[in-house]
Amino acid sequence: MSLLSCRVMTSRMARNPSGMRASKAAEHGRLSAPISSHALLAGRRERTIIHNGECYLLRITNKGKLILTK
Numbered sequence: 001m002s003l004l005s006c007r008v009m010t011s012r013m014a015r016n017p018s019g020m021r022a023s024k025a026a027e028h029g030r031l032s033a034p035i036s037s038h039a040l041l042a043g044r045r046e047r048t049i050i051h052n053g054e055c056y057l058l059r060i061t062n063k064g065k066l067i068l069t070k
Contacts, residue, residue, distance in 0.1 A: 037066060 037060070041047050046059035049068075058068050 041058070041060065046057055049056045049058055054070065056068055056070050058066060061067055
């Protein structure tokens with residue numbers, strides 16, 4: 001997914017075309033700016049992420065897809 005389509009998706013989540021109210025997450029400022037996978041992985045093929053005290057592995061496959069495993 002490109003950064004542009006990620007922004008479009010984020011804006012659609014915050015307010016749909018019919019003008020309905022923004023989501024609760026958007027109202028509370030929990031939506032953050034998209035980050036590229038290249039910036040997140042910093043040139044590596046895998047990165048360990050700790051979430052709620054548990055380790056996850058984010059990696060790029062040979063076909064260029066992202067996989068997150070526990």
